[in-house]
Amino acid sequence: MKMRAIARGLILALTLSPVMMGTGFAQSGPLRIEVTDGVIEPLPIAVPSFVAENAAAKNLAEEISRVVVSDLVGSGLFREIPREAHIANVTNFDAAVRYADWKAINAQGLVTGAVSVQGKRVIVKFRLFDVFSDKPLGDGLQFAGSTDAWRRMAHKVADAAYSRITGEGPYFDSRVVFVSEAGPKGQRQKRLAVMDYDGANVQYLTDSTSIVLGPRFSPTGDRVLYTSYETGSPRIYALDVASVSRRVLDSQAATLSFSPRFAPDGDTVVFSRSQNGNSDIYTMSVRGGAQKRLTSSPAIDTGPSYSPDGKQIVFESDRSGNQQIYVMSADGGEPKRISFGAGRYGTPVWSPRGDYIAFTKQNKGRFHIGVMRTDGSEERLLTSSFLDEGPTWAPNGRVIMFMRETSGANGTSSLYSVDLTGRNLKRVPTPLGASDPAWSPLQK
Amino acid sequence: MKNYTKLILVALSLTLAACSNSPLSGGFGGNQNGLDGPGVGDGSADDPTSVAYFMQTIGDRVLFDVDQSTLNDAGRTLLSQQATWLNSNPAYMVLVEGHADEQGTRAYNLALGDRRATAARAYLVSQGVDASRLSTVTFGKERPLEICSQEACYSQNRRAVIILSGGINS
Numbered sequence: 001m002k003m004r005a006i007a008r009g010l011i012l013a014l015t016l017s018p019v020m021m022g023t024g025f026a027q028s029g030p031l032r033i034e035v036t037d038g039v040i041e042p043l044p045i046a047v048p049s050f051v052a053e054n055a056a057a058k059n060l061a062e063e064i065s066r067v068v069v070s071d072l073v074g075s076g077l078f079r080e081i082p083r084e085a086h087i088a089n090v091t092n093f094d095a096a097v098r099y100a101d102w103k104a105i106n107a108q109g110l111v112t113g114a115v116s117v118q119g120k121r122v123i124v125k126f127r128l129f130d131v132f133s134d135k136p137l138g139d140g141l142q143f144a145g146s147t148d149a150w151r152r153m154a155h156k157v158a159d160a161a162y163s164r165i166t167g168e169g170p171y172f173d174s175r176v177v178f179v180s181e182a183g184p185k186g187q188r189q190k191r192l193a194v195m196d197y198d199g200a201n202v203q204y205l206t207d208s209t210s211i212v213l214g215p216r217f218s219p220t221g222d223r224v225l226y227t228s229y230e231t232g233s234p235r236i237y238a239l240d241v242a243s244v245s246r247r248v249l250d251s252q253a254a255t256l257s258f259s260p261r262f263a264p265d266g267d268t269v270v271f272s273r274s275q276n277g278n279s280d281i282y283t284m285s286v287r288g289g290a291q292k293r294l295t296s297s298p299a300i301d302t303g304p305s306y307s308p309d310g311k312q313i314v315f316e317s318d319r320s321g322n323q324q325i326y327v328m329s330a331d332g333g334e335p336k337r338i339s340f341g342a343g344r345y346g347t348p349v350w351s352p353r354g355d356y357i358a359f360t361k362q363n364k365g366r367f368h369i370g371v372m373r374t375d376g377s378e379e380r381l382l383t384s385s386f387l388d389e390g391p392t393w394a395p396n397g398r399v400i401m402f403m404r405e406t407s408g409a410n411g412t413s414s415l416y417s418v419d420l421t422g423r424n425l426k427r428v429p430t431p432l433g434a435s436d437p438a439w440s441p442l443q444k
Numbered sequence: 445m446k447n448y449t450k451l452i453l454v455a456l457s458l459t460l461a462a463c464s465n466s467p468l469s470g471g472f473g474g475n476q477n478g479l480d481g482p483g484v485g486d487g488s489a490d491d492p493t494s495v496a497y498f499m500q501t502i503g504d505r506v507l508f509d510v511d512q513s514t515l516n517d518a519g520r521t522l523l524s525q526q527a528t529w530l531n532s533n534p535a536y537m538v539l540v541e542g543h544a545d546e547q548g549t550r551a552y553n554l555a556l557g558d559r560r561a562t563a564a565r566a567y568l569v570s571q572g573v574d575a576s577r578l579s580t581v582t583f584g585k586e587r588p589l590e591i592c593s594q595e596a597c598y599s600q601n602r603r604a605v606i607i608l609s610g611g612i613n614s
Binding site: 211214234259272276278279302316318360362365386389390407409 | 511513548554581582592
């Protein structure tokens with residue numbers, strides 16, 4: 001597309017400039033945001049209430065448009081122009097857009113939509129406009145589904161708008177599995193829960209009779225691996241999200257297993273297994289069978305995570321004397337240390353885009369979430385607190401969620417998200433305390 | 445007789461729970477478990493074969509230095525006393541819990557707690573306790589005994605805890 005090509009030229013120019021454009025977006029430029037380039041000013045957008053195409057759609061039309069705004073504004077890249085300021089009224093989805101009215105209120109992007117409800121089925125249409133170029137950005141799209149899934153359709157609309165403007169992959173239509181926490185600090189009750197990425201639609205997957213830790217989605221999002229004390233000591237389990245049926249994966253006596261994660265093939269599981277007080281990295285099929293040992297050091301080797309091509313594994317080890325990050329072949333072999341800064345590094349997670357590794361860093365009594373290139377270069381700390389831990393990547397590799405625990409006897413855990421540049425740090429709402437988030441892939 | 449014992453044990457458990465901040469109290473699993481059974485004393489601290497005696501006179505907790513699983517002098521001394529007692533009271537089975545303070549990441553602390561429990565177990569074995577009586581479990585940073593966020597609490601949370609249970613009918 002010609003406009004895209006022009007936009008890319010402009011982005012390249014911005015990227016090469018070491019100085020951020022303090023004023024954000026030139027009003028006459030194309031509708032485009034570069035996520036990794038430190039956007040200073042959120043892009044002003046207008047999202048008039050979606051048009052209800054029949055009476056049954058009246059409430060949903062408004063709710064869907066609110067979720068679209070919440071997604072876009074929540075990304076930190078957009079600012080909503082309040083509806084009170086709108087000049088034009090959008091009452092007909094197919095009517096010509098009055099660009100002058102939107103320019104007059106300085107809306108750079110315009111999202112319009114229409115919703116119709118037939119029985120249990122909802123159909124959502126949307127269009128995105130580049131106001132200052134007087135033209136649509138991409139074609140109109142239509143999503144259809146069950147009325148129960150209306151929030152997903154709102155996320156799909158927001159994802160399409162986000163992707164067209166940023167050029168990044170979508171991430172709003174995704175879920176997060178996490179550990180819901182209740183009770184006092186010394187006797188914390190933990191249970192697995194799953195929710196939409198924005199905290200809506202919380203569902204519990206286990207009860208709180210056993211400690212559960214570190215859930216991780218399968219590449220298709222239908223299964224979760226986690227660690228549970230169901231038998232009295234930590235063991236890894238696989239849980240089917242739809243049926244919540246679960247089974248233990250590693251039940252060998254005299255060993256314990258934890259820190260599981262799927263390989264991109266959706267079958268192989270990499271995890272830590274400990275015998276005689278020594279933790280090493282192993283793999284096995286999620287269907288069971290033989291285990292393959294990948295590390296054999298007397299060190300604590302844990303926290304394994306595959307590269308998205310499945311060829312390498314990043315993990316943490318204290319073989320050098322304290323926790324550091326290493327990369328090895330997915331078949332094992334000699335690991336290469338990639339973290340060399342001050343302090344300790346743990347919980348490495350390979351970005352789904354393959355370009356960065358996120359980690360937890362401890363230094364001088366503080367915890368940080370950070371990212372580095374896969375060779376350890378360009379280390380950048382995104383957060384700092386008493387206890388930040390356990391980063392997980394959004395499906396587009398541009399946003400990170402993690403847990404933050406406050407100090408003291410009344411300390412509690414919450415989920416936070418932050419973008420790759422360290423901007424837009426915010427709490428993700430959960431009904432109770434929450435820890436160990438893991439982001440799902442984009443839903444199909 | 446058995447019911448009578450249970451009543452006493454319930455009372456004892458409540459006492460233990462009530463002083464859970466005392467350095468003499470049990471670990472996460474608690475020594476409330478498996479207190480009845482042959483070969484086990486009447487539950488009073490005056491009975492040198494009782495769990496209460498073990499906890500009050502010897503102590504069930506071994507503490508570790510920051511990020512360490514190597515036993516220090518105090519730890520070895522305590523474990524030696526525990527081993528002597530366990531060798532005199534062979535009906536008890538032992539679960540060694542390993543714990544870490546909150547200053548660490550979750551999986552690492554699980555592995556660290558595992559190392560601590562294993563180190564304590566190995567020392568008991570070296571002092572003559574039959575290995576088949578000893579098992580281990582790690583709780584990482586999941587079950588702190590003291591909940592402040594200062595070294596005074598952290599030092600109590602970096603621990604291995606001996607949990608006793610009656611062995612013959614368990």
